[in-house]
Every structure is written in structure tokens, then in C-alpha cells.
Amino acid sequence: MSTTAKLEGQVAGALRRAGYSGNDTTLVVGVSGGPDSSALLVCLHRLSERHGLRLHVAHLNHNFRGEEAEEDARFVISVAEELGLQYTVEKRHPRGGDLTGNSSFEQAARETRYGFLAEVAQNVGASAVAVGHTADDLAETVLLHILRGSGLHGLRGMDELSAWPWPAQGKDLALFRPLLGANKTDTVTYCQESGRAFRDDTGNYLKRFTRNRVRNQLIPLLAKDYNPRITDSLVRLARTSAQEVDFLEQETERIWPQVAFEIEDGVQFRRAELTSLHPLLQRMVLRRGYALLTGDTRRLRESHLTSMAGAAIEKTSGGTLDLPGGLKLHLTYDYVLLSRDAVIPCPLPILNLDYQVGLPTANEPQIVTLAGPWKVTIERVDSGSAPFLPNSPGASSYITPEASPGD
Structure with a gap:
């Protein structure tokens, strides 16, 4: 030919x-x-x-x-x-x-x-x-x-x-x-x-x-x-590597909802889930988060990804890491945050308040999923025995039926 x-x-x-x-x-x-x-x-x-x-x-x-x-x-x-x-x-x-x-x-x-x-x-x-x-x-x-x-x-x-x-x-x-x-x-x-x-x-x-x-x-x-x-x-070598990257990207897509979610102006990773992954998948997940925020990974080197994963495992809460493209990695006890903010942004997604949840009619707790990781448990308690606000968990609130809207 x-x-x-x-x-x-x-x-x-x-x-x-x-x-x-x-x-x-x-x-x-x-x-x-x-x-x-x-x-x-x-x-x-x-x-x-x-x-x-x-x-x-x-x-x-x-x-x-x-x-x-x-x-x-x-x-x-x-x-x-x-x-x-x-x-x-x-x-x-x-x-x-x-x-x-x-x-x-x-x-x-x-x-x-x-x-x-x-x-x-x-x-x-x-x-x-x-x-x-x-x-x-x-x-x-x-x-x-x-x-x-x-x-x-x-x-x-x-x-x-x-x-x-x-x-x-x-x-x-x-x-x-x-x-x-x-x-x-x-x-x-x-x-x-x-x-x-x-x-x-x-x-x-x-x-x-x-x-x-x-x-x-x-x-x-x-x-x-x-x-x-x-x-x-x-x-x-290039063609073999391309096949391996394609497989790893599919695996990253599969585990993404378990490990990470987007917040306003950032991406949040659940620290325990992230650090439990194989080191290669840790870097793949972090790379995807970086790509979501910048649209471009050409300035992101393997050394950056290794530092990010190492910080998630070893650094204490409050640590930060500067990254190319003006991004910062922030660490809290429970989360790893990628953001352009110089300070740690709120690690939780914005909650759409256009929800109406009915009060439970029985004593069994009612669990309602609102958005992202938000879940609300609604339970009837006796006002005489309720451990009201001074001793309650930080994410607890007590509402009397008379104060709630609707019937």
C-alpha cells in the first residue's frame, strides 16, 4: 500500500x-x-x-x-x-x-x-x-x-x-x-x-x-x-495510559457522590471518605474537584495532587494549602474544601428554604432529605421532659405547634 x-x-x-x-x-x-x-x-x-x-x-x-x-x-x-x-x-x-x-x-x-x-x-x-x-x-x-x-x-x-x-x-x-x-x-x-x-x-x-x-x-x-x-x-505507553485514565475517570464518576459535592464557590470533600480511598483515587477525586472550579488542569501537577492528598491525611483542622489558579485547600475536622476564598467558607451547601414539612402525627421520628447532605429529623417530644436548647446538639431546634405556620 x-x-x-x-x-x-x-x-x-x-x-x-x-x-x-x-x-x-x-x-x-x-x-x-x-x-x-x-x-x-x-x-x-x-x-x-x-x-x-x-x-x-x-x-x-x-x-x-x-x-x-x-x-x-x-x-x-x-x-x-x-x-x-x-x-x-x-x-x-x-x-x-x-x-x-x-x-x-x-x-x-x-x-x-x-x-x-x-x-x-x-x-x-x-x-x-x-x-x-x-x-x-x-x-x-x-x-x-x-x-x-x-x-x-x-x-x-x-x-x-x-x-x-x-x-x-x-x-x-x-x-x-x-x-x-x-x-x-x-x-x-x-x-x-x-x-x-x-x-x-x-x-x-x-x-x-x-x-x-x-x-x-x-x-x-x-x-x-x-x-x-x-x-x-x-x-x-501513551495508549495504555489513556485506557487506564479512562477507567479511573469512570471509577471517579461512580464514587463522586459518596465523597464530594459542590457548594457555592467551592467543592467539599468528606474527609473520612476521601482519606479511606486508595491513594490514586484520592488524587483523581481531588483533580476532578480542581477541574470543576477552574475548567483547566494544565497548571496542576502531580506534586500538587500528592500534597493535597497528604494534607487531607496528616494536617489538623485549620490548615490551608495554596494551589495554582488562585485556589486554596482548607481543612476542617470533617471536611476538605477547595475554594478561591482566603478563609474557610461554609462547608455546607446553601439550603433552599422553600420547603414545607408537616409535623409528625405519631411519636416515630420523621426523616426528610432536603438538599445535598441536608437531612432533617422531626420528632415529637414532651415539653416537660425535653432537653431544651442549653443542653441540645448544635443542630437542634425546638418549635411549639403554636409557633409553626399552617394547621
Whole structure:
């Protein structure tokens, strides 16, 4: 089978799995001009009529490679026009990063790029943004996460279809990666077989960027001296980790109501139930709580989760822990609270007072569930023997029938 047939078969399969085939789907295609994104664009264009796709090309110039970047933009425009596709091309310098700080610049560039793609997708009414990540990119990502001490979520690397948090609009961007089953030699060969030129980004060789060193130095070294199939091994690790994360997320969903519930501006965990879980499930539950409040777990590291779980087990009431994204973990005797509040918020959910509960007619206690963990026990007692308020539990109240509304 030719590389062209193989690649187009892989992309067609990815379209069907994502539900984008035959549904009159609009896709934004992120195109840098390199072999991966160029191959993706040509491939999707060839498949577009058969699968009912409308394509819109998007290219962002980060404005730090001068004339070379301008040539990349002109190249992408020429390809889009040749294919008869609409396009959006812009310049944006990454915010919050500079070329002297490799990881900060890489992260800032990524945030700026996906923010741009999300805006284009919203403007054209696209279902998703298709990007040209390959198996090589997946392997690099997994290895980077290993070097940073990531947990299982980091080891899964990238998924074929995933959500990129877009805080500016309070929603997620759907990212579609149909080339994860191919590698870079496949995309280069595809372009050659299709008679398509592509650009070579010299920024991919700058040693000050961590990913470039992993791609150009570390992975070749590992392949030469340790495992000639290191990329395949890392991809296999990613897929196994993805299955394990999927299972753990299902288990977290199952136990969530027993362990946690949302309160106003926070999430509360029952401390005894949380600390009785397996350590891995403790971290999964805490991670879910963090995600509910921030909508984005990219700044949350495995070390943060370990500290949170350790605090729940070891720290006494009144302890706090600062977390990324402006969140705080508060500890009480019975609860672990995640909140943006600097002080411990009320650990109980707001009680909707629009309830009417009838008084029991017999001496048997009547238990009424109101909301969340709220349960009210109503019991008739003899006023002559009642242990009225001075000696009552803190959550007790005594009401005479004459003081209650209704009959």
C-alpha cells in the first residue's frame, strides 16, 4: 500500500470515529506550512467531498522569525487559494513569554496559537480544529511529561479528539488530530507523492527550546543507544495510559457522590471518605474537584495532587494549602474544601428554604432529605421532659405547634 493510500485511510477512519464524516462538518485546519500540516490539509481536501467537509485554513505568524515567517504565511495563502479554500492569516506575538525563557515562551506561544484557532473556529462556525500532530509529536510529549514527573494524565500525551480549555470564552476548543497514527516520514512522503512543497521551520532546530532538544537530541540518542523503536514504545505507553485514565475517570464518576459535592464557590470533600480511598483515587477525586472550579488542569501537577492528598491525611483542622489558579485547600475536622476564598467558607451547601414539612402525627421520628447532605429529623417530644436548647446538639431546634405556620 502506498503512503498516500495509507495516510488517507487513517484520516478517513479518524473522521468516522470523531463523528465528522457525512455530517456536513466545518473544520478549521491549522497550517504552519510544514510537512505535517501541509499533508493534513491536502489529505482533508481530497476527502472533503466524500465525507461532506467544509474546510477553512488558519495560520498564525508568531512574529519572531522575521522574513522567514512572512514567507511561511505567503506559502499557506498560496496553497489555500490554489485549493479554493477560505483562510485566516494573522500575526500575534505570544503574551507572557520571551525567547530567553524556553518553557515560558513555548507555553505562551501554544496558548496564543490555540486562542487564535479557537477564535477562527468560532467565527466560521466550525465543529473542531484539525491539527497535524503525528505519532512523533505524541512520543515527544510523553517523554517531556516523564522528564517533568507527570502522572498518568500526562503519560497519555494527546488524544485523537480532545478539548483544549478556552477560558476567554468559558468553553473548550475541540482539537482533532487525525494523523496520530502516522509519523513524520509518512507526511513528508505524502507531500512528495502528491507533488506538494512544504516549508521547513528553522525554529524547530533552536536548542534553547526544550521540545526541540527532546526531538533532535534525546530521542535520537535513545534510539541509537537504547531502543531503536523508542517512538513506538512511547506511543504504546501513551495508549495504555489513556485506557487506564479512562477507567479511573469512570471509577471517579461512580464514587463522586459518596465523597464530594459542590457548594457555592467551592467543592467539599468528606474527609473520612476521601482519606479511606486508595491513594490514586484520592488524587483523581481531588483533580476532578480542581477541574470543576477552574475548567483547566494544565497548571496542576502531580506534586500538587500528592500534597493535597497528604494534607487531607496528616494536617489538623485549620490548615490551608495554596494551589495554582488562585485556589486554596482548607481543612476542617470533617471536611476538605477547595475554594478561591482566603478563609474557610461554609462547608455546607446553601439550603433552599422553600420547603414545607408537616409535623409528625405519631411519636416515630420523621426523616426528610432536603438538599445535598441536608437531612432533617422531626420528632415529637414532651415539653416537660425535653432537653431544651442549653443542653441540645448544635443542630437542634425546638418549635411549639403554636409557633409553626399552617394547621
